Amino acid sequence: MLNPKKIEQIIQQIQDVLPQGVKDLGQDAEAKVKQTLQAQLAKLDLVTREEFDVQTQVLMRTREKLTELEKRLEQILAQQENH
Incomplete structure (x- = not known):
């Protein structure tokens, strides 16, 4: 899930572009937007x-181990060629 602060920022951006009449709907609208946004993100x-x-x-770490194993394999193959 996304960081709650990010969700709050998105909600604030949405509210900033809403007409004043919609903003006046208050906290209920904010809660609905937040709930819908969280549901969609989920x-x-x-x-x-x-x-x-x-x-x-x-x-x-996996890449580092793979690189080490490749080097070891090359060393082993080089030793076998020399014998």
Whole structure:
């Protein structure tokens, strides 16, 4: 789910462009917009920034291990060629 602060920013941007009559509907309208926005965002296949960062770190470690294994394999193959 997205950061609640981001949702608040989006809601504020929507409210800023609404006509004054709509703004006067008050907190009920704000709650409905927020609820609808959260429901629609929940339907999207999104990950949090934290989850993304964790997976990025996992991928980096995996790449490092793969590079190390490739080097070791090259060394082993080079040793076999020399014998």
